[in-house]
Amino acid sequence: MKNLILVSAFLLPLLGFSQEIHNKCGVGLEEGYMIKQRMLDNRANVDVSQFENLKNRSAVTYIPVTIHFIGDDNGEGYGNYGDVFATFCAMNELYLPQNVQFYIKFPLRYVNSQDHHEDMFSASQQYIANLKVDNTLNIFTGKSTLNPYASFYTSWGGDWLFLLTAQAQGEGTTLAHELGHLLTLPHPFYGWEDIDARDYEGGPSPSDLGGWNGEVEKFTRGTGKNCYSAGDGFCDTPADYISFIAPCPMTYDLRDPSDISIDPDENNIMSYYYDECVTTFSQEQQDAIMIDIIDRQWDNFSAPASLTDLAGTVATQIGPINNNIIPIPLYNDVTLTWDAVAGAEGYYLIVERTYSFGVVQLEIIIEEFIMDPNAISYSFSGTLLIEPEYYRWSVTPINEYKPCAEFDTYEQFTTTGIDSSAAETGLRSDLISEESNNFEIYPNPARDMFIISTDAKTDNLVVIYNTVGQIIFESPIISRKYEVNVTNWTPGVYIIELGTKKQRVVVN
Numbered sequence: 429m430k431n432l433i434l435v436s437a438f439l440l441p442l443l444g445f446s447q448e449i450h451n452k453c454g455v456g457l458e459e460g461y462m463i464k465q466r467m468l469d470n471r472a473n474v475d476v477s478q479f480e481n482l483k484n485r486s487a488v489t490y491i492p493v494t495i496h497f498i499g500d501d502n503g504e505g506y507g508n509y510g511d512v513f514a515t516f517c518a519m520n521e522l523y524l525p526q527n528v529q530f531y532i533k534f535p536l537r538y539v540n541s542q543d544h545h546e547d548m549f550s551a552s553q554q555y556i557a558n559l560k561v562d563n564t565l566n567i568f569t570g571k572s573t574l575n576p577y578a579s580f581y582t583s584w585g586g587d588w589l590f591l592l593t594a595q596a597q598g599e600g601t602t603l604a605h606e607l608g609h610l611l612t613l614p615h616p617f618y619g620w621e622d623i624d625a626r627d628y629e630g631g632p633s634p635s636d637l638g639g640w641n642g643e644v645e646k647f648t649r650g651t652g653k654n655c656y657s658a659g660d661g662f663c664d665t666p667a668d669y670i671s672f673i674a675p676c677p678m679t680y681d682l683r684d685p686s687d688i689s690i691d692p693d694e695n696n697i698m699s700y701y702y703d704e705c706v707t708t709f710s711q712e713q714q715d716a717i718m719i720d721i722i723d724r725q726w727d728n729f730s731a732p733a734s735l736t737d738l739a740g741t742v743a744t745q746i747g748p749i750n751n752n753i754i755p756i757p758l759y760n761d762v763t764l765t766w767d768a769v770a771g772a773e774g775y776y777l778i779v780e781r782t783y784s785f786g787v788v789q790l791e792i793i794i795e796e797f798i799m800d801p802n803a804i805s806y807s808f809s810g811t812l813l814i815e816p817e818y819y820r821w822s823v824t825p826i827n828e829y830k831p832c833a834e835f836d837t838y839e840q841f842t843t844t845g846i847d848s849s850a851a852e853t854g855l856r857s858d859l860i861s862e863e864s865n866n867f868e869i870y871p872n873p874a875r876d877m878f879i880i881s882t883d884a885k886t887d888n889l890v891v892i893y894n895t896v897g898q899i900i901f902e903s904p905i906i907s908r909k910y911e912v913n914v915t916n917w918t919p920g921v922y923i924i925e926l927g928t929k930k931q932r933v934v935v936n
C-alpha cells in the first residue's frame with residue numbers, strides 16, 4: 429500500500445497530459461504500474477484462510493454501487509438511464525462465474541457541472557472525493573465531450589471509475605474491463621502500452637521495454653519463465669503484446685525475447701481484442717479480484733432486497749393508452765396507471781410531448797424515479813400539458829440488482845378541447861376524476877348528436893356539464909337509447925353524469 433500512495437502522488441500531474449485516446453480504456457502504462465503494485469501488495473499480504481473461505485463459499489458476494497450522472501449546469505445531458513442500466517447488467521454477467529455481483533444503490537446521484545460534463549478526465553481528486561459515497565463502488569457516467577476518453581478507472585482512492593456515455597450502450601465489455609482494473613487487474617499486455625508490437629514481427633522482442641518495470645513477459649512454456657513478475661503478473665494469462673484494439677484471433681507473428689511465438693488469450697476481458705472475443709477472466713485474475721474485495725472489506729455487504737431479474741419485463745400500462753383523447757385538465761391532475769410488476773422496487777416514469785403520434789420527442793414533461801414497489805399510478809398537474817397536443821409515456825420497473833427491463837415501451841395520448849376561459853372559473857375536479865362503463869356513449873367524438881345507451885330503462889336524471897362545471901343539459905332518461913342533440917354546442921369535452929356514474933364525450 430505504501431508503494432501505491434507514493435506512486436499516486438507522483439502520477440497526479442501525468443494524468444492531465446496523457447492525451448492519446450485509447451478506444452477502450454483510459455489506463456496507460458503509469459496507471460498500469462500502480463494497479464500491478466496494488467495487486468502484488470495484495471498477493472503478499474493476503475490472509476490466506478480468509479481468501480480460501482471467500483473463494484470456496486457458494487454464496488454470491490454482493491457489492492453496492494453508487495451511480496453518479498454528470499449533467500451540465502442546466503441539469504441536462506445525463507444520458508439514457510436504460511442504456512446505463514443495461515451496461516451495468518452486461519457487466520454483472522461477466523462477474524457471475526466467480527460469484528461476485530454488483531447492485532445499484534438508490535438514490536441515483538446527479539451532478540450538474542458544466543466543466544465536468546465537458547471534461548471529466550480532468551476532474552480533481554478533491555472533486556471526486558466530495559461526491560463519492562463511502563462503502564460503495566462509485567461509478568460516474570457522463571459525456572465528457574471535450575475529453576471523450578473511453579471509460580476509465582482512476583487511481584485516487586482506487587474506488588471509482590468513469591463510464592463514458594458513448595460506452596454505455598447496453599452491450600460490450602468495457603465496464604467489466606474497467607472494473608477489473610479497479611480490482612487490481614493490469615492489462616495482459618502491461619509494458620507494451622503505446623508500443624506497436626508489430627514493429628518486432630518475425631523476430632524476437634527486446635527483453636526490456638524500458639518505462640515502468642519494462643521486463644517483457646516470455647512465452648509461458650518457454651525458457652526463463654517470468655510470468656509471475658513480468659507483464660500483468662499472472663501465469664495463466666499468456667504473454668500478450670497487443671496494446672491496440674485488435675481483431676481476433678491474433679494472427680501477427682510475434683515472438684518473445686527467446687524467439688518463441690506467443691499465443692495470447694483473445695478471450696481475456698483485460699485484453700484489447702474485439703468485444704465479441706472477450707468473455708472471461710483467468711482463474712488467477714479471479715483470485716486477485718477476490719483478494720482485493722477482501723482488502724477493501726467489500727466481502728460482507730448484505731444482498732439487495734430483490735433478486736428478481738427484470739430483463740425484458742414490461743409494466744402493462746392501463747391508461748391512458750391507445751391514443752386516448754383526454755380532456756385538457758388545466759387545474760386537475762392527470763393520472764397515469766399501470767399494473768404492478770413482481771420484483772420491482774420502483775418505477776422509472778417518463779412523459780414526453782411528441783411531434784404528432786410518433787417518436788419525435790419535443791420535450792420531456794415528467795421524468796421520475798418512483799421508489800415505491802407498490803406504485804401503480806402517478807398523478808401530475810394538468811397545467812403541464814397543452815392542447816391539442818400529442819404525448820407519450822412509458823413506465824419501467826426497476827430494482828437494484830437487475831434493473832434491465834424494457835425501457836422504451838410507450839403508450840400515446842392526446843389532449844383536446846377546452847376553452848381557455850376555463851382557467852378563470854376553475855375546473856370541477858370531481859367531474860373529471862371518475863369514469864364508469866355502466867352506460868355507453870356513441871358516437872364519441874360526436875358531431876351532431878350522441879346516444880346514451882343504458883343497461884335498463886331508467887328514470888335517472890342525466891346531467892351534462894362542461895369542463896368548468898356549468899350545467900349544459902339536464903333531462904330524465906326515458907329510454908334505453910337516449911339521443912342528445914349537440915348541433916349548437918361549443919366543441920369541447922363534456923361530462924355526462926347519470927346517477928352516480930360519469931363519462932366524457934367529445935363534441936367536435
Ligand SMILES: [Zn+2]
Pocket residue numbers: 452453454455605606609615
Ligand atoms: Zn484497460
